[in-house]
Amino acid sequence: xxxxxxxxxxxxxxxxxxxxxxxxxxxxxxxxxxxxxxxxxxxxxxxxxxxxxxxxxxxxxxxxxxxxxxxxxxxxxxxxxxxxxxxxxxxxxxxxxxxxxxxxxxxxxxxxxxxxxxxxxxxxxxx
Numbered sequence: 001x002x003x004x005x006x007x008x009x010x011x012x013x014x015x016x017x018x019x020x021x022x023x024x025x026x027x028x029x030x031x032x033x034x035x036x037x038x039x040x041x042x043x044x045x046x047x048x049x050x051x052x053x054x055x056x057x058x059x060x061x062x063x064x065x066x067x068x069x070x071x072x073x074x075x076x077x078x079x080x081x082x083x084x085x086x087x088x089x090x091x092x093x094x095x096x097x098x099x100x101x102x103x104x105x106x107x108x109x110x111x112x113x114x115x116x117x118x119x120x121x122x123x124x125x126x127x
Contacts, residue, residue, distance in 0.1 A: 027074065038079040044070050044101065052109045052117070064114050065127035072122035073101055087112050087120060 026032055027046060034041045049067045056062040076083040078097070083104040085096040088111075096111070098104040108123075117123040 027070065035074075035077060040077050040079060040081065042074055042077050044073055046070070050105045052105075052123075054109075054114045054117075057114065063127075064125060066114070066117050067124050067126050068105060068108065069122040069124065072120065073104065075122070076104060087116050090119070091116050 026034055026036060027042075027044065029046050031046075032041075033044060048070055052066045052068060054064045054066065056064050072086065073083070076086050078084050081099075083098045083101065085098065085104060085107055087108060088094065088096040091112075096107055098107055114125075118125070
């Protein structure tokens with residue numbers, strides 16, 4: 001399995017932030033939106049949320065709605081650009097890299113199950 005170069009300093013930095021407070025100075029309005037460790041620019045707007053809808057595993061007529069928080073994207077960035085899926089690195093034998101935020105979110109929606117979302121602090125079930 002190929003090891004990906006994820007900004008590990010950033011993961012340590014993110015893990016020290018209070019779970020609901022992802023907006024350090026770089027990611028607030030007017031911040032430079034860059035990692036303080038590797039200087040990678042992460043084009044993310046403060047307060048941006050991505051909504052994922054998954055079919056309920058036990059009730060096919062019910063949907064489960066999840067919000068992907070900006071911290072998930074921030075901690076998925078790679079030094080030198082792109083993103084490495086945090087869920088793949090934890091729950092799969094191989095890692096997945098994506099070129100953009102939209103491709104990362106699309107990957108998370110299509111390739112991962114709700115039980116994986118439940119184990120990730122930065123993906124929150126809302127309905």
